[in-house]
Amino acid sequence: MNMNERIAAWNAEAQQCTCGHDHRLVQMQVFLEHGAIRRLPGYLSEQGYNHVTVVYDGQTGPAAGYEVVKSLQDAGLIADEFQMPENSAGDIIADEAAIVQVLLGVKQMTQAIIAVGSGTIHDLVRFVCAKMNKPFLSVPTAASVDGFTSAGAPLIVSGIKQTFQAVPPRAIFADIDITQQAPQAMTAAGFGDMLGKYTSLADWIVSRDLGGEPFCPVAYRMTEEALTACIENVQAIAEGSAEGITALMDALIISGASMLIIDHSRPASGGEHHISHRWEMNLMVAGRKPVLHGAKVGVACVLLTERYKELASLSREPVFDVYATLPDASQLTAWLKQVGGPTTTDQLGVTPDMVEHAFATAHTLRERYTGLKYINESLNVV
Structure with a gap:
């Protein structure tokens, strides 16, 4: 199926979904070619x-x-x-x-x-x-x-x-x-934005079970399948081939459609995006040059995964087992490096103080339950 046929199929499935979410019809034409x-x-x-x-x-x-x-x-x-x-x-x-x-x-x-x-x-x-x-x-x-x-x-x-x-x-x-002619840094940022779906999807499970927030299995699966497609095509994305760029753009469009279909960013934006937003604001206040959104999200996902895996190992809350299923931070870093994206906060120009500040305050930027919110407000540790 082409992109428009797939969106029509997702629309049909969403309209039959009984999750309780209001489901918006995604009505747009997509020419990916x-x-x-x-x-x-x-x-x-x-x-x-x-x-x-x-x-x-x-x-x-x-x-x-x-x-x-x-x-x-x-x-x-x-x-x-x-x-x-x-x-x-x-x-x-x-x-x-x-x-x-x-x-x-x-x-x-x-x-x-x-x-x-x-x-x-x-x-x-x-x-x-x-x-x-x-x-x-x-x-x-x-x-x-x-x-x-x-x-x-x-x-x-x-x-x-x-x-x-x-x-x-x-x-x-x-x-x-x-x-395909875009700088590799832009492509790497798109991949970083998709990599962040690992923690955003895990956070959505936590927000459903601990925060009582709405959850849609259709939107969840759309994002999950888009993420999987990116990982399966990581080498082609790294090479900047037409196949790789098509696979990445396809995943980005589907990820966006998953948010549109429930009229909320929960499927694709969790603690890693909140950290990225805090860094963006800190860099702006410091008069530093902006950093690509996906570059920040990718690095934030790596750091947050380390915290989340630690939370899963220490907590007796069964819901946090979802964090134990995340890829190791070393694997996430390897994928980012493979596509040519930054892998450390130093490369982003983010200082240790900015990292500490983000992990302590980023959960306040959105009214959303995440593991980051639990760490700060329930464990009261970072």
Whole structure:
């Protein structure tokens, strides 16, 4: 089955699920193939969109944004373009200032907004689309994050990383010819984001049994199967082959769909993401250059796995046995190293004090029960 057929099958299964969750129908078209962006003009014409805005940045413009704009204009469509400006530090951060820049850069008469980029561009555009009531279309330029299909927009507001409800894309044009050309660091970040599903899925079991939080076996299995596919293709991902990039992007899209189908990030975001968010905020306060989301998540997953395995060995709570089934931290590190991603906090620029602070406070960033929350609030040790 192709991606759209698989999503339809997951939708059908979710609608029959008796877990008690409200299940959203995932209604988007996904073009995961070589030359996917060539489908854009035809898709826009079918939808009746003849005036769109293409948003990119200084890196993703040359990677795909310029080509997207030209192809649309050659097809007789009106394609405005907006290049996200860098901040004073030479970066693009998904914060209040960037949101205003996108709002100012999109004309009211535009009929749809196309995000060309990776996580940051997508988060900004999906949020602006929600506020402007415009359709959101996605052109990923790297297999770097699982948020392409998401309805949530992680934004930094008043210095705090928060996730706001926005809108998912109506369609994703994941062009393998483009994503295969992305820097290996971006691909490694996507793999790191997927590796974090080991601890996020384990945390979901704990949140169900100890926190009484909603649990959906369909969404759980979607994420689990996506993670397994990544591990099975780790060598191809490390090589950056078309097969490997396709497998990774496929997994990222399915992982995102699992969150969308229950309208919550529980399947794909646990303690490892909370630690990553805390590091992101600490690095920003310290005036340090941002680190790729998935790179932080991968390293956080390794460190958290060590703590969780220790918890499983010391606790008499049967629910924590799920942490004993996690791969050894040394194996997680080996996989990260294989794909060319960072494996230590030193490589991220995260100091020992930042690590200690994150493990002591990251559980407060989200209203969610995790092993990290239990360690801090029930064991009162880190």
